[in-house]
Amino acid sequence: MDSSQKIKEFVDQAQSIVITSHKSPDGDSIGSSLGLYHILKKWGKQVQVVHPDPAPEFLHWVPGQEVIVDFETKAEQAVSILQTADLIFCLDYNEPSRVGDVMQEYLVASNAGKVMIDHHLHPADFCQAVISETSACSTCELVYKWIEDIDRLEDLDETSGACIYLGIMTDTGSFRFPSVSAYTHEIAADLIRRGVKHYLVHEAVYDTNTVDRIKLRGYALSEKLVCLNDIHVAYASLSEEELKKYNYQKGDTEGLVNQILGIQGIKMAVLFVEKDGKVKISFRAKGDYFVNELAKTHFDGGGHAYASGGVSTESLEKTVGKFVTFVKDFIPKA
Numbered sequence: 001m002d003s004s005q006k007i008k009e010f011v012d013q014a015q016s017i018v019i020t021s022h023k024s025p026d027g028d029s030i031g032s033s034l035g036l037y038h039i040l041k042k043w044g045k046q047v048q049v050v051h052p053d054p055a056p057e058f059l060h061w062v063p064g065q066e067v068i069v070d071f072e073t074k075a076e077q078a079v080s081i082l083q084t085a086d087l088i089f090c091l092d093y094n095e096p097s098r099v100g101d102v103m104q105e106y107l108v109a110s111n112a113g114k115v116m117i118d119h120h121l122h123p124a125d126f127c128q129a130v131i132s133e134t135s136a137c138s139t140c141e142l143v144y145k146w147i148e149d150i151d152r153l154e155d156l157d158e159t160s161g162a163c164i165y166l167g168i169m170t171d172t173g174s175f176r177f178p179s180v181s182a183y184t185h186e187i188a189a190d191l192i193r194r195g196v197k198h199y200l201v202h203e204a205v206y207d208t209n210t211v212d213r214i215k216l217r218g219y220a221l222s223e224k225l226v227c228l229n230d231i232h233v234a235y236a237s238l239s240e241e242e243l244k245k246y247n248y249q250k251g252d253t254e255g256l257v258n259q260i261l262g263i264q265g266i267k268m269a270v271l272f273v274e275k276d277g278k279v280k281i282s283f284r285a286k287g288d289y290f291v292n293e294l295a296k297t298h299f300d301g302g303g304h305a306y307a308s309g310g311v312s313t314e315s316l317e318k319t320v321g322k323f324v325t326f327v328k329d330f331i332p333k334a
């Protein structure tokens with residue numbers, strides 16, 4: 001039996017299903033979680049969604065977002081849901097550590113059957129059924145494909161469809177990365193036919209900036225940008241103090257690293273953001289530059305070839321210094 005059918009059987013047999021996704025939610029983790037949630041609900045299943053931490057404000061409009069139980073603010077409830085689950089979906093992550101230290105413990109300890117649907121490299125072996133396609137543009141694309149494989153597309157509607165569209169849109173930078181295929185556009189077309197108002201999804205995500213957010217981004221680009229033109233690398237860093245000055249809210253720096261990658265001649269862009277005593281790093285690349293090995297080797301992270309992330313417990317200054325020292329090892333030799 002193929003993975004799609006196997007997952008369908010797991011779902012048919014399950015009483016209590018829990019959908020999980022990675023830390024620091026993005027459009028794809030929220031979209032795939034809630035898209036699947038709406039579908040499973042339609043099938044009459046008992047479903048809950050447990051995420052490691054709350055969604056940023058720019059994703060609060062997503063239909064069903066209020067059902068997400070997050071570990072950061074509702075640990076007790078989240079633990080009890082995981083402990084009583086008999087099937088756990090692991091969406092948009094490839095290894096248990098991506099849900100964070102606290103939630104990871106309960107995820108791994110749970111006796112529930114586990115299903116992975118994901119598009120990251122190197123899936124860890126902790127699920128009984130796996131759909132892992134690293135060429136897929138998003139987990140949302142794979143959730144759609146699963147529904148198509150098991151012949152249930154007629155159950156997709158405007159609500160679940162908007163969630164799926166969201167994840168595809170955000171993980172592809174609005175349908176522009178090389179990961180976008182003809183199939184990706186076929187899905188978008190199908191979702192629009194099913195009633196999804198694609199322009200409202202774009203508007204809800206991209207046209208709802210606060211003035212503080214716009215100013216913070218402007219500040220980062222005008223005052224903090226460093227271009228290493230000889231090696232086609234550009235980066236910016238923001239300290240905790242600088243974030244505070246612009247009343248930082250979760251999600252305010254989302255996509256900023258892509259703007260840096262948009263600079264003419266730049267093939268690798270990096271954003272360092274100091275938060276809660278750690279430095280969160282976002283890496284982006286294009287052309288013949290790749291970032292996942294750099295993120296993995298030096299910054300305790302990983303991800304995709306063109307979009308990776310990592311973290312550092314050293315100071316912001318030291319972290320940036322380390323990056324400048326090592327980046328040269330990860331760019332193609334002329």
Ligand code: 5GP
Pocket residue numbers: 026120281282283300301302303304307308309310311
């Ligand atoms: P972002 O820069 O948007 O936070 O992350 C870009 C991509 O890098 C994510 O889709 C995810 O695949 C990966 N990523 C981000 N942070 C981490 C991390 O701490 N560890 C690993 N392994 N991957 C990460």
Ligand code: MN
Pocket residue numbers: 028029092119138139171
């Ligand atoms: Mn994704």
